[in-house]
Each structure stands twice: as structure tokens, then as C-alpha cells.
Amino acid sequence: MMSVRQALLILLAALVPAGLSALVHPHRPPWSEETLAPGEEKLKTVLTWGSAVLWVDARSQLEYEAEHVPGSLLLNLEAWDSLFPRFLDQWSPGRKIVVYCSSRSCEMSHEVAARLEQNGISPVYVLKGGWEEWKAARTAN
Amino acid sequence: MLFRGQDTSLFRMGVGFRCGRTGRFLMRLVLGGLFVFAGTAKIYDPATFAIELERYELLPWKICAAAADYIPWVEFLAGLCLFLKSFERGALLLITLMLSVFTLALASALVRGLNIDCGCFGHTFVSTGTILPILRNLVLLLLAGILWIKYR
Numbered sequence: 001m002m003s004v005r006q007a008l009l010i011l012l013a014a015l016v017p018a019g020l021s022a023l024v025h026p027h028r029p030p031w032s033e034e035t036l037a038p039g040e041e042k043l044k045t046v047l048t049w050g051s052a053v054l055w056v057d058a059r060s061q062l063e064y065e066a067e068h069v070p071g072s073l074l075l076n077l078e079a080w081d082s083l084f085p086r087f088l089d090q091w092s093p094g095r096k097i098v099v100y101c102s103s104r105s106c107e108m109s110h111e112v113a114a115r116l117e118q119n120g121i122s123p124v125y126v127l128k129g130g131w132e133e134w135k136a137a138r139t140a141n
Numbered sequence: 142m143l144f145r146g147q148d149t150s151l152f153r154m155g156v157g158f159r160c161g162r163t164g165r166f167l168m169r170l171v172l173g174g175l176f177v178f179a180g181t182a183k184i185y186d187p188a189t190f191a192i193e194l195e196r197y198e199l200l201p202w203k204i205c206a207a208a209a210d211y212i213p214w215v216e217f218l219a220g221l222c223l224f225l226k227s228f229e230r231g232a233l234l235l236i237t238l239m240l241s242v243f244t245l246a247l248a249s250a251l252v253r254g255l256n257i258d259c260g261c262f263g264h265t266f267v268s269t270g271t272i273l274p275i276l277r278n279l280v281l282l283l284l285a286g287i288l289w290i291k292y293r
Contacts, residue, residue, distance in 0.1 A: 006231020029191035
């Protein structure tokens with residue numbers, strides 16, 4: 001019981017700095033809406049860009065062939081050398097690139113976006129929620 | 142061969158478990174030190190930690206945001222209190238509980254095939270995946286278990 005009492009005291013003590021952090025920390029997470037990671041963009045925003053966007057699908061070839069965002073190009077790290085030249089054929093400087101992968105938890109879109117930026121391509125954004133978000137929005141409409 | 146009066150307890154027989162005050166201090170140093178470090182790394186940027194939590198797809202955003210403000214401070218204080226005689230057991234209880242919950246969350250991400258980073262140390266380490274953090278947590282749980290046994 002002594003351990004439980006001590007643990008509760010620690011939990012209570014942590015409430016004070018945590019509360020202050022929630023109120024004044026410069027990097028505190030917002031409560032009202034989800035935070036965007038660096039380079040991420042919401043689907044709602046991307047859709048306002050219209051045809052100025054070049055969609056890049058960072059998933060596997062199998063997933064891409066099953067379904068993808070209309071007009072999107074397949075570009076993943078596994079087949080980068082063969083797919084990147086095809087991407088360059090479609091890309092024009094200044095055109096917004098939006099990379100997506102399967103869901104909000106996948107990292108592949110961030111990795112492909114970073115690789116594109118290393119190759120001097122910009123601006124590059126990552127779609128928050130990925131393909132799942134796109135599909136959900138399409139189903140809702 | 143065992144002799145009369147010889148202690149057959151696992152914890153006395155194995156060299157690995159024969160740890161006196163120094164061994165116990167070292168185990169507390171590893172456990173407590175890691176928790177202080179993990180807490181500090183996340184206290185610096187709770188917004189990023191909230192995003193990492195959300196990627197586990199287990200909790201709604203508002204809970205992730207609240208947890209991102211709170212959990213790092215619990216980790217930090219629990220790690221620190223492991224060195225204070227009057228709070229040692231409570232801190233160990235919290236550390237054991239947190240390690241268990243974190244390991245279950247990582248295992249669930251692994252089973253669901255989520256390609257995420259652990260988020261255990263903020264952005265101090267990147268691309269750790271889930272398997273290595275699970276193994277590390279199991280080792281830490283073992284240390285916590287040994288400390289519990291030593292308290293009995």
C-alpha cells in the first residue's frame with residue numbers, strides 16, 4: 001500500500017508542471033484540432049490547390065495498382081531508381097508535390113518527401129492521413 | 142550438489158541475481174536515468190510527442206494531447222524519485238506500470254503492421270521502429286522485476 005500511496009503522490013505532483021505546460025509551453029499540442037507534423041498538410045487544404053498538385057503515391061506497387069488517387073504517380077524507395085525518372089518527366093519546377101502513403105501512421109510518405117527534397121524538388125508536402133483519409137473523404141462525398 | 146543449509150533460492154544461486162547495494166544502485170541508475178532522459182526529451186516538445194502518440198491509432202487526439210503534456214512529467218518525476226528513499230517503491234511501481242503499458246502499445250502497433258517510430262525519447266533517436274523498443278522495454282521490465290524482488 002505504501003508503494004501505491006507514493007505512486008499517487010508522484011502522479012499528483014506531475015499534474016502541476018503538466019498543467020503549466022498545457023497552458024504556457026511554446027510547443028504545447030493544440031486541443032481544438034490535430035497538429036500537423038513538419039511538412040504535413042491536411043486533405044482539406046490540398047483540395048483547394050486543385051490541379052496545381054502533383055500527387056505522389058509512396059506505397060508499394062501492389063497497393064498502387066489496386067487503387068490510387070487519380071493522376072498520382074507511383075514513387076517509392078524500393079524502386080526509386082526506376083520510378084524517379086518517370087516522376088521527373090511529369091514534374092515542373094514550382095508545382096506542388098503531395099506525397100501520401102497508407103494511413104496516418106505510415107512513415108513512407110515522409111521518407112519519400114525527404115528524398116525528393118534532397119533531390120532539389122520543392123515544395124513537397126505529406127498528406128496527413130494518407131490514402132485512408134482520401135478514401136474516407138471520397139466515400140463521404 | 143547441494144549442501145545442508147545451502148540457499149537454493151534462484152536469486153542467491155545465480156551470479157546475475159547476486160546484487161548487493163551496488164548492483165541495486167546500478168539498476169536504479171539505468172532505470173531512473175532512462176526515465177529522466179525520456180521525460181526530459183519529451184517535455185521539450187509535447188506537440189511532437191502528441192503526434193507520435195496519435196500514430197499508434199489507439200487514442201483520440203484530445204487524449205493524445207493531454208497525455209503528451211502529462212506523461213513526460215510522470216516519467217521525469219518517477220525516474221528522479223527512484224533515487225529518493227522515501228519515494229523509491231512508488232516510483233518503481235509507476236515505472237513498471239508505464240513500461241508495461243508502453244510495451245503493450247508497441248506490441249499492438251507491431252501486430253497491426255503500423256510502420257511507426259516508438260516516440261519513446263521524443264525526437265532524440267529516429268527510425269527506431271517497434272521491435273527494438275519492445276526488446277529494450279522487456280529488459281527494463283526484467284530490471285524492475287529484480288528490484289521488486291529485492292524489496293521483498
